[in-house]
Amino acid sequence: MRFLVMVKATKESEAGQMPDEKLLVEMGKFNEELVKAGVMLAAEGLQPSSKGARVRFSGSKRTVIDGPFAESKELIAGFWLWQVKSKEEAIEWLKRCPNPHEGESEIELRQVFESSDFSAADYPSEESRQLLKAEDEFRKRTQK
Amino acid sequence: MRFMIIRKADKETESGVLPSGALLDAMMKYNEEMVKAGVMLAGEGLTPTSAGARIKFSQGKPRVIDGPFTEAKELVAGFSIINVKSKEEAIEWVKRWPAIDGGGNVELELRQLFEAEDFGDAFTPEMQAQEELLRTQSIKNG
Secondary structure, three states, rough: OOEEEEEEEEEHOOOOOOHHHHHHHHHHHHHHHHOOOOOEEEEEOOOOOOHHHEEEEEEEEEEEEEEOOOOOHOOOOEEEEEOOOHHHHHHHHHHHOOOOOOOEEEEEEEEEOHHHHHHOOOOOOOOOOOOOOHHHHHHHHHHO | EEEEEEOOOOOOHOOOOOOOHHHHHHHHHHHHHHOOOOOOEEEEEEHHHHOOEEEEEEEEEEEEOOHHHHHHHHEEEEEEEEOOOOHHHHHHHHOOOOOHHHHHHHEEEEEEEHHHHHHHHHHHHHHHHHHHHHHHHHHHHO
């Protein structure tokens, strides 16, 4: 099973403060362990929300709201995508993670949908089955 | 430059309602278009927070809190990674997100990803080479 592991933002990350060299090195070592264990699928850092935007859909209307956004605790500063055997394994890995911010940090762990979650009982039509198969192939293509 | 499109959660995604066949179809066509345009790098859906957890680090100590979490509007239900020339181009793609998603009411957040050059001198050529290696191996893990 796969998990998306999200590092929540802080005032500092939202202000554009970069990690110090010590953290960069520690995180690099942790990432290396994840790769060697076959757990790591992807890892990225996000720029502050001041460089981002939100698009709100309401019926046929699209409203673009430029960043920054105020609620830093609910924003994301970075993420990993992990392949593990259980939620417990993901949590064990996380406990060994270097604290990603100075002071307090919060990391949220979320299980990713697999095509097997879309059962034939819920999506019985031939069209749906074909779409789900096409999605599997599409995923393989984008991962290259 | 790369952007992450974050599809915010709502009551339906948090209660585990799966997308309808029509939405699956619309989303697939949208993704196909982005793949053909050479824009799409990844896309995934997340299960409800009831299957997730949070880890809080305080004074270096981790504490685990199991889901579900209540503030649905601030949670993430899915994401895509796209590679575009500008934030404006990213916004143009986001505006074409399937209109039937979330019953026509949905919020998407767009966030720029850090690239190696953003880290300046602290990110030495040796570290950059190591990171490239890790990236290649991560893709193989998939």
